[in-house]
Amino acid sequence: MTTESPLKSRYWDTASATLDVLREYNLSPVPEVFHVWFVYFADENPDIFRALDIARQQGTRIDEKQLFDLYQQFILHPQMAEFLLQGMDDFADVIDHSEHSIGSVTTELNVYGKVLEEVDAVLQRDGCKMEVLGLVARQTRQIRQSVSALSEQLETYHQQITTLQVELEKAREQSFTDGLTRVSNRLHFEQLLSGLAEDLDNETNIQPFCLMLIDLDQFKQINDRFGHRVGDEILVLIAGILKSTIKGRDTVARYGGDEFTILLPQTRLDEAQSLAGELCNSVRVREVRAKSSGVSFGHMTVSIGVAEYQKGEGAASLVDRTDKALYLAKQAGRDQYCVAFPSVDTVEPAGC
Structure with a gap:
């Protein structure tokens, strides 16, 4: 004969209590509403527990809008902050790699441009003039300018990402902190x-x-x-x-x-x-x-x-x-x- 573990039994009881309260308040069993009440009965979030406990003790009507607000504030936002922060970290890596690649290209173009200038100087000194060489030199200068502009744009993106990372880190810290006592949650x-x-x-x-x-x-x-x-x-x-x-x-x-x-x-x-x-x-x-x-x-x-x-x-x-x-x-x-x-x-x- 097998016996159910206390943990499984507790969560079955929590689910049962959640369904009962949905019927009591005539609420739709949509995932967000169910999630908030489940967290309440499991006592897994002090902020949600306190908000709903006060409302129940005062006999206040609890509607779906209040439950969606609690879901957004205490369940969804912490998850989004974590997800976005990881995304910003990955994007910052891409930008860093791009800046490194552009830096290498810029260095190579600078070297190539100097070589063209030296060749052009030698040819002019020897009385030779090659239009194609001048055209290549001008194109090279234009490419160098375009790469430089792109590098500046990437630097702007990098600064913006750094700012977002700081803000998201603050949001993640808030999502890890109990709203009342300011210790970890x-x-x-x-x-x-x-x-x-x-x-x-x-x-x-x-x-x-x-x-x-x-x-x-x-x-x-x-x-x-x-x-x-x-x-x-x-x-x-x-x-x-x-x-x-x-x-x-x-x-x-x-x-x-x-x-x-x-x-x-x-x-x-x-x-x-x-x-x-x-x-x-x-x-x-x-x-x-x-x-x-x-x-x-x-x-x-x-x-x-x-x-x-x-x-x-x-x-x-x-x-x-x-x-x-x-x-x-x-x-x-x-x-x-x-x-x-x-x-x-x-x-x-x-x-x-």
């Missing part, structure tokens, strides 16, 4: 994680790396009691604490809702455990105050799951193991971290 995190896993699997880089999943304890109660604006301020504060605690090579990302990840390249499991304890303490001792009013909301705590990547296991397996460790940390009472030990396939609480 889930898309960027997953790309970095896949790259690290592939490098270690292929032995391109054999340095160990670890992953943390971090969840804010009792965050839903705060959101329900004080509203999303206060909840957003808390998320920004926690993101700042996480960023201030890590090293330069590490990456903090908002994974979804009130959940964050930290990717730790060149880090052993014991080092990641030490950092997890430091993060727990850093959050616990920080008093949470509203920016606008200065009202104190007390102290927050976090639960953390920690795991080290094992060669060949794949990025999805690492996330699953870390998620199990996080779940155990919350089950064990929150405000602590738990570690997934792959050597014995167990998850154990470690405290903070």
Whole structure:
């Protein structure tokens, strides 16, 4: 008897919930609309989740135009920026190659023109005059002028492409950044994680790396009691604490809702455990105050799951193991971290 994996089961549930909400709002199941709701129920984009969650809680009618706008802003634009940037890089290579070829032709024409001038001078000195030679010399000068003009035009194109590349790079950075907390978003995190896993699997880089999943304890109660604006301020504060605690090579990302990840390249499991304890303490001792009013909301705590990547296991397996460790940390009472030990396939609480 075979059993369905939790990941497949989760996505079947997500698809089912998506179809249900399409019926609820009487929406057409076109790809863009389906995609936005699927991302919402899968909790894969905090910006989409927040926009739709607020609308649903307020009982606001959600129409297809709003969904298309969300698709354009948070799904399509990041993909287009990546695609266009690659296209600009390829085009810039073509221009560079063309400029190199034109430079070579210009050099050869200059040499050829000088040879013609020297021959013409010798012939005139010896009393010989050849009309055809003068014609060839004039044609050569015209070709040199045309090539020079083309070279200037290519240089203009190159400058325009450089400007576009800078603008597209900014757009790509924005597509990799969470709109609220300004840390990396889930898309960027997953790309970095896949790259690290592939490098270690292929032995391109054999340095160990670890992953943390971090969840804010009792965050839903705060959101329900004080509203999303206060909840957003808390998320920004926690993101700042996480960023201030890590090293330069590490990456903090908002994974979804009130959940964050930290990717730790060149880090052993014991080092990641030490950092997890430091993060727990850093959050616990920080008093949470509203920016606008200065009202104190007390102290927050976090639960953390920690795991080290094992060669060949794949990025999805690492996330699953870390998620199990996080779940155990919350089950064990929150405000602590738990570690997934792959050597014995167990998850154990470690405290903070």
